[in-house]
Amino acid sequence: EVQLVESGGGLVKPGRSLRLSCTASGFTFGEFAMSWFRQTPEKGLEWVSFIRNRADGGTTDYAASVRGRFTISRDDSKSIAYLQINNLQTEDTAVYFCSRGSSLFLTYYFDYWGQGTLVTVSS
């Protein structure tokens, strides 16, 4: 059974950093892309970042709103995807989801999702 479990969320002061983890099981992690999303009642579901598998170059993409502050990475030996968030701002407050990216013909969809981890940025 495919499982994705996010961790690392919590209450953080503005300007601080945080690293979220997404621990995967039930599939060969290194064969799949991974992605992070966030969601708030105000802005809805927002795609944040994406990392391809090694076979597709391991390249990354970021939403413009987070580019330069967020870094996605992966450790295939541990089946974990990470999201490093620097210089946290109040507008980063959200539930963060990780998801597995699957593809045929190099267009991706997201077939499994974790249950999310809440990040609250407040002084």
Add this chain to the structure above:
Amino acid sequence: SYVLTQPPSVSVAPGKTARITCGGNNIGSRSVHWYQQKPGQAPVLVIYYDKDRPSGIPERFSGSNSGNTATLTINRVEAGDEADYFCQVWDNGSDHPAVFGGGTQLTVL
């Protein structure tokens, strides 16, 4: 970047058919994926590549895509189908490749 437009809400009576649209410029030339999200839960993939259903998704869920509109159809709607539904495409080569519609809240009357 590419834009997907969904109606904010759709209402349907139990047992009837719900149709949720997703508009985009020449979206018929792209592959569209659909997600269902219930309150407090993660999204669930219900349709991929326009019309394919993942295992475990009822046959009542179907998809189509042509011209400037993709459609998620839910036949014989049940109370448990009440949720937000999002469409998504992958915009290759874009600096924002994962494109989502704003979501449609399906209300079962």
